[in-house]
Amino acid sequence: MNHKYPSINLLLALLLISFNINEQDKNLLTIESTREVGQIEVGSPYVGIEIHKSFPLLNRISFYYPVANSIDISEDYWKRENYRIMSLGLKVGDSPKRFLQNQIYQVSQTPYSVSFIGNDSESEIKISYEFCKNEPAMVVTYEITNASETEKEYEVYTRLETTLRTCHTYKIIDSAYTEYQENGSIIRVNYPFTETGHAQIFVMNLGLKPSSFSTKEEKNNEYKNLDDWWLNTDSPLPEKIIQKENLNKSVAAFIYKKQLAPKTSIKIIQIVGSSLISEAKEKTDFLLKNYQNEINEYKNYIIKESVDKNEIITRDEDIDFTSRWSKAVLATNAHYLNGQIVPMPAQAEYNFYFTHDVLLTDLAAVNFDLDRVKNDLKYIISLADTDKIIPHAYYWKDTTYKTEFAGTENWNHFWFTLVCARYLRHSGDSKFIEQLYPCIEQSIKTALKNKGEDDLMWSFRPDWWDIGNNYGPRAYMTILAIRALREFNFISSVLNRDIANIQFYENLANRMNKKLIDSLWNVELNYLTSYYEDGKEDRHIYMGSLLASHFNLMDDDKNLKLITTAKEKLLDEKLGIYTLYPMDLHLLIDYMKFAGNEAGDPYHYANGGIWPHGNAWYSLALVSNGLNKDAFEFIKKTMTLNGIMNSPNGQPALYEYRISDKNNPAIYGKIDKPQFLWAGGWYFYTLYNLFGLRENEWNISFSPFIPDEMDSVQLSVTLKGVSITVDIKGKGNSLVSILYDGKEIPSAIVPEDINHFKKINLKLGEAKTPYLFSANALVFSPTYNRETKTLEFDLDSFEGHLIELQIISPTANQNIS
Numbered sequence: 001m002n003h004k005y006p007s008i009n010l011l012l013a014l015l016l017i018s019f020n021i022n023e024q025d026k027n028l029l030t031i032e033s034t035r036e037v038g039q040i041e042v043g044s045p046y047v048g049i050e051i052h053k054s055f056p057l058l059n060r061i062s063f064y065y066p067v068a069n070s071i072d073i074s075e076d077y078w079k080r081e082n083y084r085i086m087s088l089g090l091k092v093g094d095s096p097k098r099f100l101q102n103q104i105y106q107v108s109q110t111p112y113s114v115s116f117i118g119n120d121s122e123s124e125i126k127i128s129y130e131f132c133k134n135e136p137a138m139v140v141t142y143e144i145t146n147a148s149e150t151e152k153e154y155e156v157y158t159r160l161e162t163t164l165r166t167c168h169t170y171k172i173i174d175s176a177y178t179e180y181q182e183n184g185s186i187i188r189v190n191y192p193f194t195e196t197g198h199a200q201i202f203v204m205n206l207g208l209k210p211s212s213f214s215t216k217e218e219k220n221n222e223y224k225n226l227d228d229w230w231l232n233t234d235s236p237l238p239e240k241i242i243q244k245e246n247l248n249k250s251v252a253a254f255i256y257k258k259q260l261a262p263k264t265s266i267k268i269i270q271i272v273g274s275s276l277i278s279e280a281k282e283k284t285d286f287l288l289k290n291y292q293n294e295i296n297e298y299k300n301y302i303i304k305e306s307v308d309k310n311e312i313i314t315r316d317e318d319i320d321f322t323s324r325w326s327k328a329v330l331a332t333n334a335h336y337l338n339g340q341i342v343p344m345p346a347q348a349e350y351n352f353y354f355t356h357d358v359l360l361t362d363l364a365a366v367n368f369d370l371d372r373v374k375n376d377l378k379y380i381i382s383l384a385d386t387d388k389i390i391p392h393a394y395y396w397k398d399t400t401y402k403t404e405f406a407g408t409e410n411w412n413h414f415w416f417t418l419v420c421a422r423y424l425r426h427s428g429d430s431k432f433i434e435q436l437y438p439c440i441e442q443s444i445k446t447a448l449k450n451k452g453e454d455d456l457m458w459s460f461r462p463d464w465w466d467i468g469n470n471y472g473p474r475a476y477m478t479i480l481a482i483r484a485l486r487e488f489n490f491i492s493s494v495l496n497r498d499i500a501n502i503q504f505y506e507n508l509a510n511r512m513n514k515k516l517i518d519s520l521w522n523v524e525l526n527y528l529t530s531y532y533e534d535g536k537e538d539r540h541i542y543m544g545s546l547l548a549s550h551f552n553l554m555d556d557d558k559n560l561k562l563i564t565t566a567k568e569k570l571l572d573e574k575l576g577i578y579t580l581y582p583m584d585l586h587l588l589i590d591y592m593k594f595a596g597n598e599a600g601d602p603y604h605y606a607n608g609g610i611w612p613h614g615n616a617w618y619s620l621a622l623v624s625n626g627l628n629k630d631a632f633e634f635i636k637k638t639m640t641l642n643g644i645m646n647s648p649n650g651q652p653a654l655y656e657y658r659i660s661d662k663n664n665p666a667i668y669g670k671i672d673k674p675q676f677l678w679a680g681g682w683y684f685y686t687l688y689n690l691f692g693l694r695e696n697e698w699n700i701s702f703s704p705f706i707p708d709e710m711d712s713v714q715l716s717v718t719l720k721g722v723s724i725t726v727d728i729k730g731k732g733n734s735l736v737s738i739l740y741d742g743k744e745i746p747s748a749i750v751p752e753d754i755n756h757f758k759k760i761n762l763k764l765g766e767a768k769t770p771y772l773f774s775a776n777a778l779v780f781s782p783t784y785n786r787e788t789k790t791l792e793f794d795l796d797s798f799e800g801h802l803i804e805l806q807i808i809s810p811t812a813n814q815n816i817s
Contacts, residue, residue, distance in 0.1 A: 028307050028321075029328060031641070031652045033107045038651050039081070039674050040107070041347040042114050044131035044298055045335050047138045047273065048348035052081030054104045056116035056127040058160075059084060060348055063274035064335040065136040067197030067396040068167035068351035071160075087227050088142070089157035092121045097155075097231050100125070109652055111328035111675065112302040122148040132291065133298035135283060136336070137273030139291055141207070144268075146260040154260050156268065157230050159253040162189040162201050167351050168397040171195065175247035178215035180239070184288050185210050187252040190244075190277050194399045200280040203252040206291065207269035210254035212236035217249055226253055305331040311368040312687050313714040316707075318640040322654075323687070325641055326680035329654055330361065330372075333677040337394065338401050342379060346656070346673045352395035355380055355406070359415040360613065361681030366422045367688055368716050368723070373423050374432060380416065381439050388442040390416055406443070408450045409459055409466075413443035414480035421487035425700055427721045430495055437497060444488050444505075447481065455508070455515045457481045462530070462592065463542035463580065465606055469593035475520045475528040476544030478512055483551045485509040486697040493798045503800045513553055526561035527569075532591075541569040541581040543614040549621035550689075552696075563621045572660050574647050575669055576615040576638035583608030603661035610658040615639055616682035623689050628705040631690055639683055644671075654679035691715060692728065692762075698776050698797065701749040704728045704735070704762050719750055726760045734808050736765030746771040746791055747782035748808075767810050775805035 033054065040051045043062070050060040059080060061071040074080035088100040098121065105118035105125075115128035124145040131138045146152055163174040173196055179188040185205035192198055214226060214237040223229040230237070230253075237255050242248045258266050271291055275283045287294070306327035314320055335344045337353055344350060345357045358380070362373045383391040383403055392412055393404040406412045420440050424433045452458045457477035460469045464476050485505045492498045522529045522537070528545035530538040546566060549559050569581040585592065585599035585607040592599075600607040615638050622631035637643045644650050648662075648669035656673035691713045692704035706713055706728060715726040730736065738745055739761040740754055748762075749772055770791045772782050782793035795803055 029110045029112075029303065029324060031109045031645075033109065033652065034104075036104050036651075037107050037109070038649060038671055039653075040109065040114055041349070041673065041675050042109070042112065042129065042131075043332065043335075043347035044112070044133060044138070045341045046136035047131060048335070048346070049129055049138065050080075050348040051114070053102075054107050054116070055102055056105050056118070056125075057084045057086045057088060057100065061085065061138075061272070062348045062351055063136065063199070063201075064337065064351065065274060066199055066276045068337075069164045069173075069191075069196055069199055069274065070167075070351065071162065071201075072165050073161055073163070085161040087157070087159040088127075089155075089227070089230055090121050090123065090144070091155040091157075092123060092146075093150075093152035095121060097157075099227070099231070110302075111306070111325060111332050112299050119147065122146075123154075130295045131298050132273075132287070132294035133301055135273070135287060135290075135294050136275055137202075137271050137283070137287055137291070137294075139295060140270045140272060142268040142270075143265050145265040146262055149262050151259065151261045154256075154258050154266055156256040156266060157253070158256075158268070158270070159226055159230075159251055160203060160272065162203075162250045162252050164191060164196055164199070164201070166195050166398070168395050168402075174249045176242060176250045177244040177247055178242040178250050180213060180215065180241060181284075184284060185213065185254070186284055187213060187215050187254075188280060189215065189250045189252065192277065197396070198277050199274050200277045201252075201274050202272070202280055202284055204271045204284055204287065205254070205269065206271065206288065207267040208256050208258060211257045212239060212255045214238050214240050214253045215250050216240040216242055217251055226251055230255070302328050302331050309368070309716075310714075311684065311716045312691070314691075314710055315712075316710060318636055318642040319687070321642070322640040322683060325652075326654060326683045329675050329677065329680035330365070333675065333680075338396075340379070343376065343677060345677050347675055349673055352393050353391075354393050355391050355412045356415065357678050359412065359419050360678040362419045363415075363422065364681045364683075364685035364688065366419070366426045367684070367693070367718060370423065370427050370429075370718050370721065373419065374427075374429070377420065377423065377432075377436060381436060384439050384442075388438045389446060390439055390443060406446070408446055409461060410447075411464060411477065411480060413447040414477075414484040416440065416443050417484040417487050417491075421491050421697065422695065424491060424494060425695065426718045429721065433491060434495060437491070437495060440488060440491060441498065444484065447484070450477070451481070451512075454519065455511045456519060457512075462538065462540070462585075463544040465599075467594055467598050467606065470591065471533045472531040472538070473520065474530045475516065476530075476542065476547070478516050478520070479528075479545070479547045479551060479553060482509050482512050482516065482553060483547075483697070485512070489798070489801075490697045499798070502798050506798075506801060516548070516553060517558065521558060525565060526558075527565045528562065541565060543570060543577050543579055543611075543617060546577075546614075546617040546621045549624045550617065552624065559621075560625055563618075563625050563627070566618060566621065570614075570618070572610065572662070574637075574662075575610045575658055575660055576634075577610065577618045578603075578608045578660060579606055579611060579614060580608060603663075604659055605657060608660055610660050612639070612655065612657075612676065612679035613682050616686045619686045620689055623705075628690060629707065632705075632707045635686060635690065639686065654683065688715065688717075693717060693726075694774070696774070696776055698778055699749050699752075701774060702726070702728075702735075702760075702762055703748065703773070704764055706731065706764065720755060722756075722758070724758060724760060726762065728762045728764070730764035732764040732766055734765070734767040735762055735771060736768055737761065737763040738771060744784075745782060746784040747779060747793065748773050749775060749779045749782075751780055751782055751793075752778050752796075753780045767808050770807055770809035773806040773808045775803060777801070777803045777805075 036054045046065045048062040063069045074083040091097045105116035108115045113130045126143040128141045187203045189201040218226045218229040306324045343358045389405045392406045456473035459474040570578045583602035619631045653671045653674035655671040656676040659667045659670045692702045694701045713728045741757040777795040777797040780794040
């Protein structure tokens with residue numbers, strides 16, 4: 001059954017693929033919404049904002065420079081939509097003063113900006129937020145139009161909270177001194193503390209000049225705050241300055257006045273930013289002259305990264321538009337941290353560097369952006385300790401930058417190994433991998449400290465989470481360990497390093513694979529489960545077990561049973577895959593040693609919420625079972641922007657997580673953190689696999705699929721360090737033609753000794769001649785002799801490695817020697 005919900009209009013000409021930055025291209029990244037958008041996050045390398053419920057006043061500003069500070073007055077994270085950090089008041093003609101009414105505005109949203117249009121007090125209100133590329137500031141534009149038929153005097157009052165919260169500890173810092181500069185009508189709020197990085201918050205004016213200002217809250221027995229003061233007096237703002245000798249709580253408030261004829265407008269432009277106190281004047285002087293260039297440069301950069309570079313072209317509107325949006329998310333979710341711009345999870349939350357988020361994104365990025373992946377890996381090892389242990393997180397805390405290192409529990413060791421191996425396969429850059437090798441080796445050794453005597457990985461955490469404290473054998477960590485060990489052997493073999501231990505790790509991975517199935521496969525549940533420290537079975541159906549299917553760790557029978565159980569227990573038809581079933585972690589707080597209800601109520605967060613990688617892993621498991629059509633339909637419904645927007649409480653989002661409580665329509669499908677880094681990465685990773693890109697521990701190959709709705713698919717894939725176009729056409733379950741730059745090669749596996757090619761053409765149909773389909777080894781020199789009907793090729797790995805291969809042939813009877 002198809003479930004329809006009110007749609008959101010996508011402004012796009014999706015069949016017109018343009019490579020020039022112009023107004024039409026900008027529309028390719030625009031979504032307009034006339035119904036409520038629950039949460040919006042948008043930002044730049046230096047500033048990010050959060051807005052809720054399609055009402056144009058801010059809930060949060062995150063500053064990343066000079067250190068990560070934020071303006072956020074919320075008292076409850078899960079109710080933060082109720083706390084606004086700014087006010088907008090209007091007095092129109094003889095009407096009484098009033099504040100902007102809480103209503104749903106029309107939203108025009110791109111990955112690099114957002115604007116709102118609504119009506120209030122016989123006026124059209126338009127508020128937009130744009131961002132600078134190279135400077136630590138954003139630009140807020142208020143355009144208020146007299147929509148009546150008579151001339152009226154307008155008074156506009158704006159107030160912005162300037163109290164800061166520090167990074168990580170989230171301590172409130174509300175003691176500052178202020179300054180005011182006439183040129184640009186600039187309010188400067190100074191925080192001369194190490195905790196805040198000696199930051200200045202500045203608010204400057206470039207449109208209509210304000211008639212009065214204040215930098216201090218007006219509190220007394222008569223008025224509870226400055227908003228109350230403005231609402232109940234007719235006086236100009238008191239233009240108060242907080243002296244350096246007497247620090248106090250600050251605000252940035254202005255009043256603007258103008259007489260407006262019918263259909264004319266007030267245009268107020270405020271630049272809001274953060275810098276070191278010592279450099280603030282230099283920053284604001286530059287922005288006074290160059291802010292529009294900065295806005296344009298950032299906008300054009302995001303368009304260039306997302307519209308000009310088409311990694312996957314299907315001519316399916318939903319698929320291709322989401323691909324462009326995903327690329328934009330990968331570009332915008334990068335922020336300043338201690339002198340560098342580095343990937344971060346979101347645009348206005350999680351003001352930290354998380355290795356996990358970067359690695360999961362780079363699993364896909366190796367296909368189209370090796371420079372990004374190389375820079376990310378360089379950054380990770382630059383933060384490693386003297387023992388070569390990689391970081392888990394890096395952030396500003398109190399007085400210094402702090403690194404949390406990945407301990408024995410940490411899944412980053414495995415994902416780091418996987419990304420390094422993928423980088424090597426796609427780039428051939430063994431010289432760089434030599435630099436990484438000590439950290440890769442240390443990651444394997446560190447992680448294996450949690451291997452039990454039963455050859456299973458033990459963990460305190462359930463599934464892929466970093467919460468809880470009940471030690472036992474875990475399916476998810478064992479699955480990752482098996483793949484990481486095999487990837488490590490590939491790296492070691494190519495580099496000719498640690499040869500003495502390769503066979504040991506090969507045998508260990510094989511034993512772990514056997515134990516995974518023998519010990520953790522539950523024949524009643526038809527699923528891979530885990531165990532607790534007391535020996536009891538953890539019978540939860542966790543989404544992490546789906547990776548066993550993607551990594552080909554089971555036979556066909558169990559593979560199909562696993563995805564069948566996931567469909568029965570984990571699938572919400574409208575949203576996607578639950579984190580687990582049953583949703584009872586709230587009842588296991590003492591047993592699992594959770595910190596209170598950190599796992600969440602049923603259908604929330606870890607306790608049955610919907611996460612993007614869960615949907616990706618389910619799709620990948622469908623593909624692993626040959627159910628590509630089902631995977632395509634699932635992706636369209638739960639992972640494309642159109643599918644997400646037209647689901648319960650849907651909105652434009654590549655989110656971190658959704659609430660899945662179908663018993664409560666008000667929150668069913670509600671989204672948190674709507675533009676999330678790894679959501680974009682997993683979208684690409686899933687599409688590449690859907691359309692046929694395959695990657696085992698040894699090579700890259702193709703098993704193409706084209707949905708009935710499509711005629712062809714084009715993939716950009718980096719092979720041997722060069723971007724290659726892979727053109728897929730035809731219908732069928734096998735390949736009738738494999739061409740490398742027009743030359744027929746009988747191998748769906750990319751041979752190691754074919755270089756300097758630019759295009760691969762794959763045509764689906766019924767195979768007429770045999771070709772090499774898969775092998776867990778390096779492949780060299782595949783040829784087919786039509787006269788002798790002989791397929792020849794060379795394979796290479798390491799001594800003692802058991803090679804398995806598949807050949808597709810039009811005839812059943814073959815001799816293999």
